[in-house]
Amino acid sequence: FHEALAYLDMVKKSKRVAFDIECNGALEVSCISFAVSLSDCMSIPFYKSYWSLEEEVVIWKAIAGILGDEKVEKIGQNLMFDIAFLMKKNDIITKGVIKDTMVAQGILYPDFPKGLDFLCSYYTEEPYYKDEGKIWKTPGSDSRQFWTYNAKDSATTLEIWDVLWEQIKLRKYEEAYANTMRIFNPLLFMQAYGIRADRKALEETKIEVEAHIEDIQRDLDKMCGKPLNPNSNKQCQMYFYVEKGIKPYFNGDSITTDDKAMQRIARLGHKEAVYIQEIRGLVKLKGTYLDIKFDEDSRLRCSYNPVGTTTSRLSSSKTIFGTGTNFQNIPSEFRAFLKPDLGSILIEVDKVQAEWIAVAYISGDANMIEVVEKKMDTHIRTASLMFDIDMEEVTPELRKKGKTCNHALNYDMGYKGFALTYGFREVEARELVKRYHAAYPGIRLWHEKVQNQLSSDRTLYNCFGRPRRFLERWGDTLWKSAYAYNPQSTVVQVVNTAMWKAYDSKLLPYLYLIGQVHDSLLCQHTYGKMDSLMHSIRKIVEYLDIPIPCNGRVFVIPTEIKIGFD
Numbered sequence: 151f152h153e154a155l156a157y158l159d160m161v162k163k164s165k166r167v168a169f170d171i172e173c174n175g176a177l178e179v180s181c182i183s184f185a186v187s188l189s190d191c192m193s194i195p196f197y198k199s200y201w202s203l204e205e206e207v208v209i210w211k212a213i214a215g216i217l218g219d220e221k222v223e224k225i226g227q228n229l230m231f232d233i234a235f236l237m238k239k240n241d242i243i244t245k246g247v248i249k250d251t252m253v254a255q256g257i258l259y260p261d262f263p264k265g266l267d268f269l270c271s272y273y274t275e276e277p278y279y280k281d282e283g284k285i286w287k288t289p290g291s292d293s294r295q296f297w298t299y300n301a302k303d304s305a306t307t308l309e310i311w312d313v314l315w316e317q318i319k320l321r322k323y324e325e326a327y328a329n330t331m332r333i334f335n336p337l338l339f340m341q342a343y344g345i346r347a348d349r350k351a352l353e354e355t356k357i358e359v360e361a362h363i364e365d366i367q368r369d370l371d372k373m374c375g376k377p378l379n380p381n382s383n384k385q386c387q388m389y390f391y392v393e394k395g396i397k398p399y400f401n402g403d404s405i406t407t408d409d410k411a412m413q414r415i416a417r418l419g420h421k422e423a424v425y426i427q428e429i430r431g432l433v434k435l436k437g438t439y440l441d442i443k444f445d446e447d448s449r450l451r452c453s454y455n456p457v458g459t460t461t462s463r464l465s466s467s468k469t470i471f472g473t474g475t476n477f478q479n480i481p482s483e484f485r486a487f488l489k490p491d492l493g494s495i496l497i498e499v500d501k502v503q504a505e506w507i508a509v510a511y512i513s514g515d516a517n518m519i520e521v522v523e524k525k526m527d528t529h530i531r532t533a534s535l536m537f538d539i540d541m542e543e544v545t546p547e548l549r550k551k552g553k554t555c556n557h558a559l560n561y562d563m564g565y566k567g568f569a570l571t572y573g574f575r576e577v578e579a580r581e582l583v584k585r586y587h588a589a590y591p592g593i594r595l596w597h598e599k600v601q602n603q604l605s606s607d608r609t610l611y612n613c614f615g616r617p618r619r620f621l622e623r624w625g626d627t628l629w630k631s632a633y634a635y636n637p638q639s640t641v642v643q644v645v646n647t648a649m650w651k652a653y654d655s656k657l658l659p660y661l662y663l664i665g666q667v668h669d670s671l672l673c674q675h676t677y678g679k680m681d682s683l684m685h686s687i688r689k690i691v692e693y694l695d696i697p698i699p700c701n702g703r704v705f706v707i708p709t710e711i712k713i714g715f716d
Contacts (some may be wrong), residue, residue: 151205157184157192158212167216168225168308171232172283172300177471178239181297182213185304193297193304210240220246225311227266227303228252230334230454231470234341238471248334251307254314256457257326261621264457270306273313326616330456333646336653336663337454341469344449345664345674346489348716355487356440363432370425380426381433383407390415390423413570439484443473450488452477454666460631461638462616462646463668477665486716495677497661498712499648499690500670501641503528507707508637509560511700512613515592522705529553535589536582555586561633562597600632612639613700640698641669644707648693661686687711 161167161184168185178196185191194209201209216222217236226232229250236242255264262268267280282299318327371377379385386407391398396418399411409427416423445451451474458465466477480488490496506528510518521531526541533552534541544552554572563571569579587594603610609619610632618635622628649666652673660682665672671690675683691711697704 151201151209154192154194154209155212158194158209158216161186162212162216162219162222165221166223166225168304168311169217169232170226170300170303170307171235172296172303173235179236181300183297183300183304184216185301185308188305188309191301191305193301195293195297197293197296210242214240214242217242217244223247223249225249225308226251227269227307227310230337230456234338234453235470237338237342248331249311249315250331251310251314253330253457254311254318254327257323257330258314258317258321258619259621260457260460260618266303266307266310269310273310274306276302276306276309321617323617326462329616329643329646330462332650333456336649337456337464339653340663340665341451341453343662343664344445344447344451344474345672346491347444347448347450348487348489349444349448352440352487355483356436359432359436359440363429363436366425366429366432370422370429373422373425378422378426380429386426390420394420396420410570413573417573417575435481435483439475439481442475445469445471445473450474450477460618461635461642462618463638463642464666478667480667489716490674490677493677494674495683496664496714496716497673497675497683497687497690498670499673499687499694500710500712501645501694502708502710503556504641504644504669504707505637506556506560507705508613508640508698509593509596511698511703511705512636512640513590513592513596514701515590515596518590518592519703529556532556532586532589536585551582555582559583559586560593560637561630563630597629597633601629604628604632610635612636612643613698614640614643616643638668641707644694644696644698645669645671647696648690651693652690655689657686657689 164186166186168191169183171182172180174180174197180197181193181195183191183193194213196206217224217233224244224246226248227250229244229248229252233244233248236244251266251269252264255262255269262272267278270276270280271278279299279302282295282302318324367380370380374389378389383406387398387405390396390407391405396415398405399414400406401408401411409430412423412427412430416427442450451469452466453469453474454477455465455467464478468474468476488496506518507522509515510522517535520526521528527549529549529552530541530544531552532555533539533544533548536552536555537544537548539548558568558572563583565580565583566576568574568583569576572579574582600610604620608621609617611617613636616639618639620628620632620635622631645666645668649663649671652661652671653663660676660679662674663671664674671694673686673690675686677683691709694709695706697706
C-alpha cells in the first residue's frame with residue numbers, strides 16, 4: 151500500500167506518464183499501470199478486493215489526482231477507451247495534454263493496423279508479449295503475470311510514443327495530430343451525455359416491423375412453394391442455383407447469395423429475390439436499431455473513434471459497455487425516436503451538398519463551379535447538361551437521374567457497379583456514366599492529377615493542407631480511395647473544427663453537442679430562451695461557414711439548419 155502511494159506520488163512529480171487499464175468480465179478495473187520510463191513502471195491491482203475499502207479509496211484518489219492534473223502529460227494507447235471508462239465507472243476526469251499512440255499511428259499510417267500488438271512489434275525491440283493477456287486467464291495461472299502484462303503495456307506505449315512523435319515531426323504531421331486531439335473532449339462529452347430515446351414508440355414500431363416481416367415471409371413461401379429462410383445461404387443457393395437453374399454468382403472463390411447476388415437475380419425478373427432483400431433489410435433494421443440495448447437512463451450512446459477511417463472521418467460503434475449503436479449510420483426510420491430532453495429542442499446544422507461542392511473546386515471543373523456560384527438546382531443543372539436540354543425542360547425523372555449521378559460518379563464508379571447499386575440496366579448505366587463525365591470533364595482530369603501525385607510520393611493533401619499517405623497496393627482500389635480523400639477530409643475538417651469551437655465556446659449551459667455525422671452536427675438547446683437560441687445558431691453557422699482555400703480560389707459550403715422536437 152505504501153509502496154503504491156509512494157510510486158503514485160513520484161509519478162505526479164514526473165509530469166509525464168503512460169498509463170493503461172485492464173478490465174475484467176464484470177467491466178470493473180482489474181488493474182491500472184503507470185510508467186515513467188521503460189524500466190520504471192508499476193501495475194496496481196484491484197483484482198478480487200486486493201485492498202481494504204479504505205486503502206482502495208486512498209489509492210483511487212491518488213490516481214484521480216494524477217489524471218486530473220493538467221500539468222501531467224498522459225500517454226496511452228486508445229485513451230478514448232481508458233478515459234471514458236474511468237469517467238463512467240470511477241468518476242475520474244482526465245485533464246491536460248493527451249498523447250495517444252493509436253491516433254498518431256492512424257494519422258501516419260492509416261492503411262496499417264493501429265493495435266498495440268502491431269505497434270509493439272513494429273516500433274520496439276521488446277519480445278512479443280501480447281498473448282500473455284490471454285494466458286493469465288487459464289486455470290491455475292498467477293495473477294501477477296497479468297499485472298506484469300499490464301505494466302508492459304504502459305512501458306511499451308511510452309517507448310512507442312517517442313518513436314511515433316519523431317516521425318510525426320519529421321513528416322510535418324503535427325497540425326494533423328493537434329486537430330485530431332482537439333475533438334477528443336467534445337467526443338468524450340457526446341459519449342457521456344447521449345440522447346434521449348422514445349422507447350415506447352420504438353417498441354410499438356418493433357411490433358409493426360415484426361408483423362411486416364411475417365407478411366412478406368408468407369408471400370415468399372407461397373411464391374417458392376415451400377418455406378425458405380432468406381438468411382440461409384444454403385437454402386437460397388439450392389432454390390436459385392439448383393431448382394431455378396440460375397447461373398451461380400460468386401464472391402471471390404465462393405458461391406454466394408448475398409445482397410448483390412439477390413439484386414442481380416431480381417433484375418432477371420425473379421420477385422422472390424426482391425422479397426428476400428426486403429426481409430433481410432427489415433431484419434437488419436430490427437436487429438441493429440429496434441433491438442438496441444439502451445443504458446439504464448433510456449439514452450442512446452455510442453463510442454467514437456477519432457481515427458476510425460482513412461479520410462479522417464469519425465467512426466462510431468456500441469459503447470464499451472455493450473449498449474447503443476453506430477451513431478454515424480442511423481437510418482431515417484430510427485431518427486424519429488430520438489428526442490430532446492424535456493424543456494429542450496434539437497438543432498441540426500448540415501453542410502449542404504458538401505462533397506459535391508468540394509469536388510467542384512478541387513477538380514476545377516468550370517461547369518460544376520458555375521452551378522455552385524450561380525446557386526442553381528444542382529440536380530436539374532446536371533440533368534440539363536447530360537441530356538443537352540434547357541433546365542426548364544428537365545422532368546422529375548431526369549432530375550432523379552441527375553441526382554443519382556451527382557451522388558455516385560465523382561470517385562470513378564464503373565458503369566457495372568453503378569448499374570448494380572442503383573438498379574439501372576448496364577446499357578443505360580454505361581450511357582449515364584458517359585454523359586455525366588461529358589457534362590463535367592474536369593473530374594476525369596482531376597483523377598489523372600491525383601494519380602500523378604500519388605506516383606510522385608504517394609501523399610495527398612486536403613484543402614487545408616492535411617496530409618495523407620497511401621500505402622495500399624497500386625491500382626483501382628487505391629485510386630478510388632485517393633479521389634475521395636480530399637473532398638471528404640476537407641468537409642470533415644470544417645465540421646470537426648466547428649465542433650471543437652462550439653464545445654470550447656461560451657454557448658453552454660444552454661447548448662449541448664449530441665452527435666456528429668460526417669457533414670452535420672446535432673445539438674440540443676434549452677427551449678424558450680429564444681435570444682440564446684438564435685445566438686447559438688448564429689455562432690455555430692459562423693464556425694461552420696469558414697472559407698476553404700483551393701486552387702487559387704476560396705469557397706464556402708452552405709449550411710442548412712433544422713430545428714424540431716425529434
